[in-house]
Every structure is written in C-alpha cells, then in structure tokens.
Amino acid sequence: MDVVDKQTRSRMMANIRAKNTKPEIIVRSLLHQKGFRFRLHDKKFPGKPDIVLPKYKTIIEIQGCFWHGHENCKYFNYPKNNRKFWKTKIKRTAERDKINHLMLHELGWNLIIIWECQLKNDKLNFTLDKLINLLRTQ
Numbered sequence: 001m002d003v004v005d006k007q008t009r010s011r012m013m014a015n016i017r018a019k020n021t022k023p024e025i026i027v028r029s030l031l032h033q034k035g036f037r038f039r040l041h042d043k044k045f046p047g048k049p050d051i052v053l054p055k056y057k058t059i060i061e062i063q064g065c066f067w068h069g070h071e072n073c074k075y076f077n078y079p080k081n082n083r084k085f086w087k088t089k090i091k092r093t094a095e096r097d098k099i100n101h102l103m104l105h106e107l108g109w110n111l112i113i114i115w116e117c118q119l120k121n122d123k124l125n126f127t128l129d130k131l132i133n134l135l136r137t138q
C-alpha cells in the first residue's frame with residue numbers, strides 16, 4: 001500500500017523533477033564559459049530539446065536517469081509503490097524520446113545525449129571534456 005494518495009505522490013515527484021534540473025545547468029554553464037552559443041528548449045524542434053547549438057548543428061539532451069528510464073543504471077529503479085503506473089509512464093517517456101531523436105536525426109541534426117549519471121562526481125570532468133571535444137570536431 002502506498003502511504004500517500006495519488007495527488008500527493010505526483011506533487012512529490014514534481015518537486016524531485018524541479019530539483020533535477022541541476023545537471024542541465026552544469027552543462028549550460030560549461031558551454032557558456034567555453035564560448036559556445038546556444039538556445040534553450042527551442043520549440044521549433046521535436047521535444048523542445050534542452051540545448052540547441054545552431055552553429056554546430058548539434059542538439060544536446062540531458063536526461064534524468066529516472067524520468068527517462070536509463071537502462072542498466074544504478075540511479076534508475078522503478079518505485080516499489082505504484083510500480084505499474086511508473087512503468088507505463090517511464091516507458092512512454094522513453095518511447096517519445098526515441099521518436100524525437102529519430103526526427104532530429106532526420107532533420108540533419110547531430111544529437112548528443114548526456115545522462116544525469118554521467119555528470120556525477122567522478123564522471124563529471126570526463127563527460128564534459130568529451131562533450132567539448134565532440135563539439136569541436138563537429
């Protein structure tokens with residue numbers, strides 16, 4: 001049995017989501033600091049991608065491991081309560097991601113996906129270096 005009702009649960013999860021914008025800010029400030037110009041959540045593109053770099057024809061998506069269902073990731077586990085609800089919800093998000101990413105490819109954009117777990121402590125520098133290298137060779 002779940003200890004909180006559905007409304008409370010979704011409010012709790014909404015709070016978690018709001019706090020999870022941090023990974024995106026890490027990437028944004030690095031790009032800014034390195035002099036890259038970008039647009040945020042551009043509605044012209046499928047799925048309003050997080051970061052759009054027109055000059056590099058590249059789109060960066062920073063995906064939360066929970067919300068986007070990062071497979072084989074230690075930060076991703078279906079909650080024990082309302083398991084079926086979360087399974088459906090997260091699967092739907094992952095499917096939507098896949099479709100959006102395909103469309104972006106078809107529009108001729110490069111796509112870089114960064115998972116939240118790749119920005120954690122010991123992995124952060126490696127991921128950011130890799131990102132900058134990728135962009136510079138684009």
Ligand SMILES: [Zn+2]
Pocket residue numbers: 065070073074075076115116117118
């Ligand atoms: Zn992950």
